[in-house]
Structures are given as C-alpha cells and as structure tokens.
Amino acid sequence: MISRRQGLLLIAPLGLVLAGFFLVPALMLLPTSLREYSPGTGFVPNVWTVENYLRIITDDYYREVIWRTLGLGLFVTLACLVMGYPLAYLIARGPVRWQVPLILLVVFPMLLNLVVRSFGWIALLANRGLVNNLLVDLGIISTPLKLMFNLTGLMIGLTHIYLPFMVLMLVGAIRNVPRDVEAAAATLGSSRLHVFTAVTLPLSAPGILAGSILVFVLTISALVTPRMLGGPTYKVMATLIYDEFMQLLDWSSGSALSFTLSAMAIGVIWLSSRITRRWAGMA
C-alpha cells in the first residue's frame, strides 16, 4: 500500500548512516591492512604487502594469542552451558511464580555496565580483595591467592558476563520442547534423568547451539573484560588490536588482526547457521 518510492525514502536515512559510518569505515581497514608500517616514521608510501596477514600465521606470538583467544572462547562457552542449563531449566519448567523474578535477576546483571561488573570481580578476587581478605582473616591462608589479573580471573569474569545470554537462549529452547513429549517418555517408563538425556536435551539442541555460538563469538571479540581482568601481559586478540592501534600505532598490523578476528566471528556464525539449517531439514 505504500509506494516503492515512499519505502525507499523511509529506509534511506538509516541506509546512508550505516553505509557512511559503518560499511565504509570497515572497508577502509582493508587497504590499511595491506600497507607497511615503520615505527617512528609511519606508513611507508607506495608499498603494498600481505606481510601483516602472513605474520599472524607465522609469528609465534600472534599464533599464541589466537589460540589463547579461541581456547578462552571454548572454555567460557562450556562453563556457561554447564552453569546456564540448570538455571534455564528452572525458569522454563519450574514454578510459574518464580519465572518473572528469575528472568529479571538474570537480565539485571546483563544490563549492568560491563566495566562495573568487571570491577566487581576485581574487588572480589584481587590480592587485597574481599575473598582474600576474608580467607586471611579466618586464618585459612597466609598469603593471598592469585585469583585476579591472570587467566583464572579472566575466565571467571567472562563466564559471569556472558552467562545471562546463554541462559536466555536456553530458556527459549527448552520452552520449545513440547511437554507432552516429555510426559510421554515418562509414562513409558523413563526415569527423570533419562527423559532429560533422551528427550529434552536433544530437542533443545538448536537452542544450545545458538546460545553457544553467541557466547563463543562474544568471548573471542571481548575487549574490556580481558583488559581489566587479564592483567597487562595476558593478551587476547581484541586487546592486541587495541594495543596496536593505541600504543604501538601499527595500524596496518592492527587492521589485519581486525579482519582476521572478524572473519573468525562471521565464519563461526555462518557455519552454525548451516548446521541449524541442516537440522531443521532433518526435523
């Protein structure tokens, strides 16, 4: 009922904003990533090279950072799954009067500022933080445990940040498992555990996949939490990009890393959508 022209007029402003302030800047990183940067003097003029990308694959330091990022992504995803599923199950299948309060309790930390949450973990786990002070006061330990500004602190922090995302996706998935199928299994003699492993788990698999992909992609892209909780020496890809742009000023290397990280994120998402489509086709 609205004409083609009116439709274009409605969508143009947003299209232009995104094209100008998102698409163009992103594309402009590409030429930058192909240039050579010389510390102290800036970009070497008229030199084009794929050295920046090659370095990512060949240099030990870069490789370590990439593996670390991916490994972190995997661990956090698993931790969120293991911790999130019971909570999601409680929300989806538990007493109705708990549902809204539980959802709000899950959403509230998610809406809270990332920096604030990370700060909370620092206050909790640092050498002079709450946990260490308590353990020392109680005489359980004499020197503080190193729980912060290292891998441990980072893993705990990241799990906490992305757990609500996982829970919310799982709630949706579990809600979609028809209760009468579960009931049928139960009346056919399945124990509660068996109903879960044979019915609920497989049928909520698409949601598990969706939630895992989301958490994985978010984790490998994370900048703030790794920087705050990982300490100065523990680098992941996003913090490395930050350093290269802001401190080392090696924008060409940083751009190459950015494309690599983006390619990973998009690749994972694309792969998972292929899998989901195949599952949907089989259903």
Add this chain to the structure above:
Amino acid sequence: MSETETHPGRTTTIVAWLVVIFLQVPVLVVMLAAFSTTSYLTIPPQGWTLQWFGKVLSDPGYLSAIRMSLILAFGSTILSLLLGTAAAYAIHRKTVPGAEAITAFLMAPLVLPSVVIGVAMLQFYSLTGLRGSLFGLMMAHVVITVPYTVRAALTGLAGVDIALEEAARVLGASGFEAFRLVTLPLIKPGLVAGALFAFITSLDNVPVTIFLVGANQTTLPVMIFSSVEMGIDPSVAAVSTLLIVATGIILVLAERRAGFHRFV
C-alpha cells in the same frame, strides 16, 4: 503441575539458585565497596560512609563524563528509534526488494566485533576530522544501537494485523495517519523494550567509544575503565553503585509499564 509433567528436581533447583547468586555477587560487592570506609574490602566492613558518593558527585571530571554519557545515550536512542522504526516499516511492508538482505545488513553491527568497529571508525574519523567530535560519537552510538530498535520494531510490526491499517486507510486516514493512530500505539511496548536495550548499550559502551573520545571529553564507562587500571578506588565503586541503582530503576519501570520480561 500434573504428575506427568516434568519439573526440575532438587539438585537442579539448588544448582540453579547458586548460579543466580553467582550472577549477583559482583554487583553486591561493588555496592559494598561504595559504602565502606576503607579502600580495601573486608567482611564485615570496617565502617560505613557516604563520603565516596559525595566525592563523586562533586568531581567535575565525573560530572562531565556522566553528562556526556547521558547525552549520547538519549540522543542515539532517539535517533535509532526514528531511523530504525522507519526502516523496519519499509522492510515489513516489503516495499523494498531484498528485505532479508537489508535486514541482515542492518543487524551487521551486532555481528562484527565491537573492537573492529571501534578501530575502523577511529581511522575513518581521523581521516575526516571527526575524531573527538560530538557528532562523530553520536553517529557511532547510533550504529551500535540501531540493530536493537530495528529488531524491536520488526517484531512489533509482525504482530499487527495489516487489516487494521487497511481499515484505517479506507476510513479516511492517510498512510502516515494510519501508522500514527493505529500501528504505532500497538507496537509501542516492543519499541520501549528496544529503546531500553539501545539506551543501555550506548550508556555501557566501551569498545567503540574508547577509540573515539577526544582529549577533553570522556564517557562514564570509559572513565571507570581508565581509573580501574590505577587501582581499586572506592569512588569508582560509588559511581558504579549509582549506575547499578539507575539500571535497576529503569528495569523495574520497564517491567511495570511494558512487561519487559516478554521481550528477552
């Protein structure tokens, strides 16, 4: 609940509630630190005080950061609502070809890592002289918040029967009147939820904003981020507590007025 329906067992319930507690812990710790007299934390705290709040609210640095954050959040949310709803309407009515592709494009800022968006805009703004400008910051925040308003608008529009708008047209309403008088009131709850996500996304944002702030301006989260690098300062806890309380109030309001839990 009937006997044949499956429900969580005791272990599951306990584990679930433990996870809920785990989720709230850092928040509580921050609030604890804000009221504590000492700059290190103990249980029980050594003493209670409001001095950190006073320090924060009188610090010009913090105040200007808060002001900048609020300007960006309100501004980008309103712009995102306008641009996003208009685009969603055009997509929904399928008056532009390739609705799926366009929707994917509008959602792209969610897919691309924030840090990449940040550095891309850093370079772009440096070349165009927008670095450090309010306009540049505002546009950056529009880019990262618009996926939420578009999604909220599309979802809301999908739930409105097109016959309602047609009825309004035949009764004499122009295209815009039909939208304003019939469709808009019906999608308002969804738009409120979308606006809330947008607002908080802007208010919270560090990975993009940190690359773009100029020498004399900063936003609240960027400021907290930078000061944490220098150690645990209870005034950081105090300003964080202010943020926590504000978020809590917004959440309760959104739930009361628009049944927010339906939209997550």
Add this chain to the structure above:
Amino acid sequence: MSALTFEGLGKSYGDIEVVRDVSLSIREGEFVSLLGPSGCGKTTILRMVAGLVAPTRGRILIGTEDVTSLPPNRRGLGLVFQSYALFPHLTVYENVAFGLRRRGVTGAELDRRVKEALALVRLDTYGQRSPRQLSGGQQQRVAIARALAPHPRVLLFDEPLSNLDAQLRDEMQIELKRLQRNLGITTLFVTHDQGEALSMSDRVGVMAKGVMQQLATPEDIYHRPATGFVAGFIGKPNRLHGIIASRDGAGGSLTLGETIHLSASRLEHPAGTPVDIIVRQEAIRLLGPNGPDSFGLPGEIVLRSFSGARVQYVVRLAGGVEFVAEAASNGPDAALAPGAAVRLAIAPDQVFATLRDEAGTP
C-alpha cells in the same frame, strides 16, 4: 444512474492472471454479491475497488468519478472486513468515530453521528466497551457501524459472516439485508456461501478463475445457469462422468455409463469430448414405473433420506449409474420406499456438460 462501475478490470501477479476482464455496473441502492470458490478473484476485485490493490488493467468509477488512481482514503467507501479489524486499543465509540474524525467532524455533530450508527446496529449502550470484551457477532456489528458512520457512497463487504456460527449467520443475513434496504446504500458483497448470496442480493455475479461466469438475479442464476460452472456450483448438482455422443444444432445427446442417454439443449464442445454431466437434484422429476418406454429413464430407489423440508432419493439406473433426486417432503413423491421402481424425467434444458476440470468444486 450507476453508483459503482468497473470496466475491463484485470489483475495479474507476474504471469498469474487473478482477475480477467471483469465489468460490472451496480445501480444506486442495489445489493450485488460476488460469489465463487476461494481463489476465484472476488476478494481481489473488492480490494481493487477499495483501493488496497492497484489494478493491472481497467477502470473503476464511483458515480461518474474515475477513482482508479485515487488512494483508499479518498474514495468515500465503507469496508467491512472478514476479521472485523476493529482497533483493539480504542473503545467501541472511538472505533466508530474514527472515520468521522478523519473527515473533520467534531463535537456534538460527531457524538450524534456515532450514536446514530451504534443505534442502527442496536449497540447503543456499548460505546465504552473495548473490542476484546465483545462477542463475534457484536464485533461484526461494530465493524458495520464504523463503516456506515461516515455515510459512504458504496458499502463493501469481504466475507463478513464467515466467522460466525450458523444460526448467528442466518440472523445477521436478515439484519444486514434490512439495514441495506432501509438505508438504500449501494452494496458490493463478497462471499463463497451461495445461500447467503442468493438470499440477500438483488443480483449475483458468479466467478471462477478470475472470470465472471454469470451476472444475473438470484432466480436466473439458480434456474437458468449460463455456464457449466454455474450449474455445478449452485444448488445441489449431480456430477457424473460421461461423453458427448452427438451434436445437433445448439445441443446434442450425452451418454453415461454405457446405456444411459440424455438430451441436452445446450452444449459447448464437439462430439466425442469426455465431460462432467451436471443435473440438479431438484431438476429431476420422479415418475411412476408404468408408461411409455421412451419416456424417462427406468431405475430403482436405493436410498431415501429425509432432511426437513426436502426428501432425497438415490436412484440406480441401468449400468449402475446413480442419480440423486430431490422432492418436497410434503408432496406427492415424499413417501417412496427403497426398492420401488421409478422413472426419471430430466428436461434437456436442465442438463449441462462441462470439461472435466471446469465444473465448480466446493
């Protein structure tokens, strides 16, 4: 003077022609129905008249004004939707007032006209209710009041009674007809229910596959169907496979089974064509078994079924061919028992033949 006219109206979506060359002229105050199975194009025509769909070909005139390129809000029409489409966020009063407000009517005049419209549908006291609180029939009436309040030139109905239960539907048919008569408003009514169309309309346009099959009074549609489709769609037809045995002028003879021969006064296809033979149940006369052999088809009653005003008989003829015949339940043929021998008499002008896929399917 014609209140609503369309000339050569056509609509195509890509290669698919949904409406083909339909023309119609409705007089002032006339009630015309468009009747046909789903997908026949009747709703598309209605939506083109309303301005919600742009025609690919043809013109639409209201009175003498060509409205083909006017947007829907400037045509001065009323439309009642199948789903009622009441605005859920407005009260009944505000729903009815909507069209008036768009035309700039305010204050006491607005109030008077809203109340007048509500009174027409006997919902005077329901002004402050919300649509959610109303039953289906009540929502229907609010939808009608809303469409009438701005005094439209033409009133359009898109299968408005389909969602109501049978008894309510019958009541609403009478009420709608009475309303239309009293107001004298030109009405175009779209439906797939033939009973509805025949009982309410001054004229009926039967449509199939985008083409107007016949436009006539209900009596003509029923007793003098113009095409095989109309014959098969209206009333209760017998539909049997057969073949055109021979052509003789405008008509010819048909063969069913192997031994049954029927004369038809109007055929459209050459000899040898396999066809669906259509004979209305009501068009078959039952005769006693005795009499000249050449008169009527001999057969035996296999089943008798009483359905209130009518009685139906399944009659088996030679070669296993079965016809269903209908008779008045208080007439002379009401009490024939299974096993009785009868002869069937079918007048040639009551016999129709259509191509195998043309006959109207319910």
